[in-house]
Amino acid sequence: MRLGVFGGTFNPIHLGHLHIAQEFARLLSLDRVLLIPAATPPHKAAPELADAADRLAMCRLAVQGHPVCRVSDTELRRGGKSYTADTLAELSAAYRGDRLFLLMGEDMFLTLQNWRQPERIWGAAEICAAPRSEHAEREMRAQKQRLESLGAAVHLCPIEFLPLSSTMVRRAAREGQSLAGMVPPPVERYIREKGLYAPAP
Ligand code: ATP
Secondary structure, eight states: OEEEEEEEOOTTOOHHHHHHHHHHHHHTTOSEEEEEEOSBOSSSOOTTOOOHHHHHHHHHHHTTTOTTEEEOOHHHHHOSBOOHHHHHHHHHHHTTTOEEEEEEEHHHHTTGGGSSSHHHHHHHSEEEEEOOSTTOHHHHHHHHHHHHHTTOOEEEOOOOOOOOOHHHHHHHHHTTOOOTTTSOHHHHHHHHHHTTTOOOO
16 A cells, blocks of 8 residues: 555644645555644644644544545554654554655655654655745755655655645634635534634633
């Protein structure tokens, strides 16, 4: 099996995530994409981090109707800082003989060599990156060359980017605006019902 591995804070999951998950699957002929919410993201600040259970529930709601996508709670069960190298080691053992593709957006791709034990990461999975800004191409090509010189296999995937982020969703929720066009309707309902990302009363 060709297995996509898509980690993130997913605070909350949004349509930009779903879009790249599907497009990576199409372009790389992936049989499955595992979305893996991080317990504590080690590579970036996480302001207003919703509970793990809520982030997981929203991921599960979001992938309904996207048969290639599955949600894995492996990092949440492990707890603590979610290092990708450890997750990939776990998945390599669980999916022995399968080919792993680590999926990410431009921002994460450009810092990959600074993650913990990066050679364990590209030793276990091929690295697949999608742009997240207008003029990403030159910098992403340079990064591909750099990572390949370090031994990684890198796929740059020409996926049209949606200008969306979890930060934008949290801000809209805080300001009481509609989240239509940013998250799937069941995720919007969940955010409203649970009062997530609302200002403290
Ligand atoms: P935040 O705004 O809270 O920093 P985020 O929108 O960047 O969150 P993450 O869960 O941190 O979301 O991202 C998970 C992965 O998805 C990362 O690899 C990131 O680059 C990628 N990603 C997120 N949004 C997009 C988008 N609109 N286009 C392409 N890649 C994206």
